[in-house]
Amino acid sequence: METLQNHIGGRWEEPVGEDVVAVVNPATEEAVANFRAGNAEDVDHAVAAAGAAQREWAALTVARRVEGIHAWADAMAAHTAELAELECREMGKPVGIGRSFVEGAVAGMKAAADQALTYPFSETVTGPGPAGERTDIVRHPLGVTAVITPWNFPVAMVLGALGPLLAAGNTVVVKPSERSPLSTVRLFELAASSGLPPGVLNLVLGDGRTGAALAEHEDVRLVHFTGSVGAGRAVGAATGQRLNRCVLELGGKDPVVIDAGVDPVATAQAVAFGAFINTGQICTSMERIYVHERIADAFVEALVAAARTFTIGDGLDPATVLGPLVDARQRDTVRRHVEDAVAKGATVRTGGAVPERRGYFYPATVLTGVDDTMLVMTEETFGPVAPISVVADFEEGLTRAAASRYGLAATVYTDDPEHIAAAAHLPVGVVWVNQWQGGGPERLYEPARDSGMGATGARAAYDAATRPATVHIAATAPAVAR
Known part of the structure; x- marks a missing residue:
């Protein structure tokens, strides 16, 4: 069994924390790795290393920084199959599906980094002042930042934020x-071999307590x-207390209006993909x-x-389309939501029962006769369940789609x-029309309601990653008294 370590200041280090965490393959229920969860001391060490490296990294030209990011991306691109297999072992995603997501994440990070080449880190604005007067707006990096990622897309979520x-x-x-x-550990091995300067990227392994120590750190600016x-x-409260920034992408209960x-x-075939891919474990x-x-009956x-x-x-089997849920706790949530719906009158059209086999599996499930009293229509299920409600017209569908405390996306x-x-007025961050997912690198959005806060994507991501300052230069300097 592999024992994982932190990567701080360009070196692999054993965490100081003493609590041991096992990484379990959800298809076999067997531990495949373990690590000691980092504590506040580990976080302090990582933040200090990042702080020590930041000034030199920021002093490089934008082109040099982008070049370094590209070198890392190229190293990852050569190992997409390996990264997809690691994701499968740690959270169950089928390797064929996983590889396509890893490839997309690597390409996305390169595209996001390339946007720095045209982003206005420095610009001169004109106003109604005297001739010769100038105002420059300079956008400075924040300093040390933190990225805390979920388990469902380990590679994509890290790379999506880092560019x-x-x-x-x-x-x-x-x-x-x-x-x-x-x-993620493998990503850092590849980063170290691609020439990124020590301390620019640092890795701290741990649980929620480790994440809390990072969010609460006064020197982490975002x-x-x-x-x-x-x-x-909790992250928003911690960063707000210290007047530091946060970008939050949280839960979703995304609607589809047909x-x-x-x-x-x-x-229906498109909806099946959107509901069941990655075993429904997508925000x-x-x-x-x-x-x-x-069209309800035919649909x-x-x-x-x-x-x-x-x-x-x-x-790991190429024939697999639906892998396991990440763990027993997540499967229990899915089962509880389905059982609640059935108890309140819903009908299971297919699936709906835990299979008798090893691993945290749950079948693709279709429910009809659902209503808004059921957990499966109000709370995030995060599993392969498609609950269908028949509406009299499109307007009713939009109205009910909007009636949620979540506001991540809609289709x-x-x-x-x-x-x-x-549909463009739905209170969500992204609306997809006639296609689930999609949109180029220039898209930007901000989740609504309980789904998060902070605009991201394209120029908004750079706005969040920098602090603007104004330098105002008068037309002439004061005369020297003689």
Whole structure:
């Protein structure tokens, strides 16, 4: 069994903390690695190392920083299969699916870093003042920043945050989820071999207490956190107390609104992918489905058929489409939500029962007859469950889609331009129309309601990673008295 270590100031180090955490393969329920959870002393050490490296890193030209990020990305690109296998071992994602996500994350980080080459770190603005007067706006890096990531996309979540932070001249301390640190450790091995200066990237392994110590550290000027609503509130409170920044991407209960004029079979196949891929363990998984009554029967039939093609198995098997849930606790949440729905009158059309086999598996499940009293329609399930509610018209679907405390994303299927225009007003960070996921590197968004705070993506990510200052230069200097 592998024993994992922190990576601080360019060196691998045993954490000071004494509590041992096991990393468990959810397909086999066997421990594959362990580590000692870092404590406040480990965090202090990592923040100090990041602080010591920051001035030299920020002094490099933007082009040199981007070049260093690209070198690391190229090293990761050569190991995508290995990284996907590590993700499979630590959280269950099938390797074929995982590899595509790793490849996308590496490409995304490079694209985000490249945006630094055109971002206005320094610009001159003009105003109504005297001729010769000048005002410069200079955007400085914040200093030491932190990235705290969840277990469902270990590689993608780390890389998605790091590109702008590093390219802007910040140094970073990363704290991955204690459930899935294997792939993140490998990322740091590749970073060390690609020539990034020591201390620019630092890794501290640990649990929620380690993350809290990082969020509460007065020298961490920005915390980029992805995780639960409860933990996000704690991060927001900690950073706010110290007048430091945070970017929070929290839970979701994403709706899908399906209009009468779309192909019910093709739409059902698309919804199956959005609901069940990664075993439903995506913040933007399709968790509430509102379908127009005119196509509801055909849609349900097609979705049930599609769900049955999601074969359960170990993600290391190329035939596997649906891997396990990350652990027993997460599977219990999914089972509880389904049982609550059934007890309140919902019908299981397929799935809905824990299979008798080793591993934390749960089948692709379709429910009908659901209503808004059920947990499966109000709380984040984070599992392979597609609850369907039939609506009388598109307007009812939009109204019910908006009636949630979450506001991460939403998907709409319609061929009506007026309905597309109406969907744009949903209180969410991203609206996808006729396609789940999508959008180029220039997109930016901010989650709404309990799904988070802080705009990110494209220029917004650089705005968050820098502090603007104004330098005002008068037309002439005062004359020297003689």
